[in-house]
Amino acid sequence: MKWLEVNKSGPLNGSVSITGSKNSALALLSATLLSDEVVTLNQIPNIEDMRVICEIFNELGATSSWEDDKLVIDPTNIYTGVIDPMKSSSYRASYYLVGALLQKMKKIRIGYPGGDNFLSRPIDQHIKGWQALGAKVTLLENEYIVEADRLVGADIYFDTITSGATMNMMMTAVLADGKTTLKNTAKDPEVVDLANLLNTMGANVIGAGTSQIIIHGVKELSGCTYRVIPDRLVAGSFLMSVGLNGGTITVNNVIPEHLRSCIAKLTETGIEIYEEGSSITAIGGENLKAIRIRTGMYPQFPTDLQQPFTSLLLNANGRSIITEKVYPHRYSHIQQLLQMGANIKTRQGTAFIQGKSKLSGSLVKATDVRAGICLIMAGMIAEGTTIITGLNHIERGYENIVSLYQSLGANIEFYEGKYLFDKRLEQLSDLGQ
Numbered sequence: 222m223k224w225l226e227v228n229k230s231g232p233l234n235g236s237v238s239i240t241g242s243k244n245s246a247l248a249l250l251s252a253t254l255l256s257d258e259v260v261t262l263n264q265i266p267n268i269e270d271m272r273v274i275c276e277i278f279n280e281l282g283a284t285s286s287w288e289d290d291k292l293v294i295d296p297t298n299i300y301t302g303v304i305d306p307m308k309s310s311s312y313r314a315s316y317y318l319v320g321a322l323l324q325k326m327k328k329i330r331i332g333y334p335g336g337d338n339f340l341s342r343p344i345d346q347h348i349k350g351w352q353a354l355g356a357k358v359t360l361l362e363n364e365y366i367v368e369a370d371r372l373v374g375a376d377i378y379f380d381t382i383t384s385g386a387t388m389n390m391m392m393t394a395v396l397a398d399g400k401t402t403l404k405n406t407a408k409d410p411e412v413v414d415l416a417n418l419l420n421t422m423g424a425n426v427i428g429a430g431t432s433q434i435i436i437h438g439v440k441e442l443s444g445c446t447y448r449v450i451p452d453r454l455v456a457g458s459f460l461m462s463v464g465l466n467g468g469t470i471t472v473n474n475v476i477p478e479h480l481r482s483c484i485a486k487l488t489e490t491g492i493e494i495y496e497e498g499s500s501i502t503a504i505g506g507e508n509l510k511a512i513r514i515r516t517g518m519y520p521q522f523p524t525d526l527q528q529p530f531t532s533l534l535l536n537a538n539g540r541s542i543i544t545e546k547v548y549p550h551r552y553s554h555i556q557q558l559l560q561m562g563a564n565i566k567t568r569q570g571t572a573f574i575q576g577k578s579k580l581s582g583s584l585v586k587a588t589d590v591r592a593g594i595c596l597i598m599a600g601m602i603a604e605g606t607t608i609i610t611g612l613n614h615i616e617r618g619y620e621n622i623v624s625l626y627q628s629l630g631a632n633i634e635f636y637e638g639k640y641l642f643d644k645r646l647e648q649l650s651d652l653g654q
């Protein structure tokens with residue numbers, strides 16, 4: 222049993238160096254399996270999803286070795302395309318292993334994607350893409366099989382903009398025969414990062430970052446050393462934390478352009494933002510303004526920052542409105558915030574957040590990775606102690622989150638142990654919490 226205890230905190234001050242992007246690293250790490258030589262990735266975040274992938278690699282015959290944030294992958298001895306369904310269903314992006322291994326192994330058997338559950342996260346566009354490239358897809362109860370003797374380039378139009386399917390089809394097509402044109406593609410920085418890695422390995426991918434990507438298949442990919450982009454979502458979470466109790470936070474090692482929509486919305490609330498090279502500084506003020514946010518695919522405001530931003534808006538003057546357009550049901554954090562006394566109403570994919578309601582510490586559960594950060598932030602403005610369980614979700618996406626927040630002055634502690642947990646709940650209940 223692991224949990225966090227967060228208490229009302231003062232202003233947060235200091236700087237944080239941002240680690241590599243989880244969502245990029247998930248794709249790039251999988252893509253190393255396409256190579257016929259050793260690939261070294263730098264700036265890999267030390268988070269749970271990466272550890273699971275390395276375990277899967279081991280079982281497939283690929284070796285991986287960590288040295289600080291450097292991960293060296295040797296994919297030269299992969300001998301199977303059968304992937305443990307328990308492991309592949311423990312995180313979302315396991316479907317990249319299909320794109321990365323299909324040409325080499327011809328048949329992949331794998332569990333359905335896990336990860337954060339927002340009621341509906343279909344993979345129909347991945348399946349459509351594999352089929353267009355010549356693969357047969359068989360859906361079983363807990364696993365699916367994708368098989369192809371030969372992958373042949375094709376034109377694929379995505380019915381909706383999806384970063385996952387865009388990246389998966391890039392991986393599936395790089396070793397296919399001939400030309401693949403992906404249309405209506407996602408423009409996320411992670412897509413560009415993947416294209417850059419693939420091209421460094423010898424692939425021919427053109428147009429990443431626009432709505433059309435053209436891939437000319439090559440015969441083989443070679444080894445290389447590549448550095449993953451910084452995590453814009455971790456950076457955004459820290460920047461918005463100054464909106465809770467004031468303070469000045471600088472995030473270093475970021476690409477400010479990747480945070481444009483977040484910066485725009487922080488500025489609208491009245492938070493001051495200063496950019497200098499690869500650093501961004503946020504300064505929190507007393508009177509934050511209520512604002513409207515509509516999430517969308519990049520370069521629009523990311524759904525992954527919607528949850529932490531909700532906690533910031535709990536501290537704004539007036540009623541804010543968030544409309545979630547990517548995952549209209551991504552509101553499990555609100556149930557937990559209500560338990561803490563928040564005044565939030567949701568209707569048809571929109572949340573109406575009344576700022577300045579008094580929050581009280583409570584026992585709450587992180588139901589997904591960003592909900593976890595949202596609850597940590599809410600705990601910093603609540604009276605009393607907020608106990609957060611479900612840390613496995615937070616650990617999927619944030620490295621050293623407790624010590625980083627502590628270094629900024631936050632009142633947050635990590636605890637472990639079933640007996641201690643029960644005792645702690647008793648103590649708090651005696652105190653009337």
Ligand SMILES: CC(=O)N[C@H]1[C@@H](OP(=O)(O)OP(=O)(O)OC[C@H]2O[C@@H](n3ccc(=O)[nH]c3=O)[C@H](O)[C@@H]2O)O[C@H](CO)[C@@H](O)[C@@H]1O
Binds near residue numbers: 385
């Ligand atoms: C590991 C990873 O990178 N996760 C991110 C990725 O998830 P993921 O790659 O799963 O999300 P997508 O970009 O694919 O999803 C975007 C939209 O497309 C829809 N869709 C997607 C695929 C499909 O086959 N059919 C379909 O309808 C989804 O329901 C969603 O509404 O992008 C999401 C949207 O920015 C982020 O919240 C996740 O943090």
Ligand SMILES: C=C(OP(=O)(O)O)C(=O)O
Binds near residue numbers: 337525590591
């Ligand atoms: C939804 C997320 O992750 P995943 O797609 O890996 O579940 C996230 O990072 O916010």
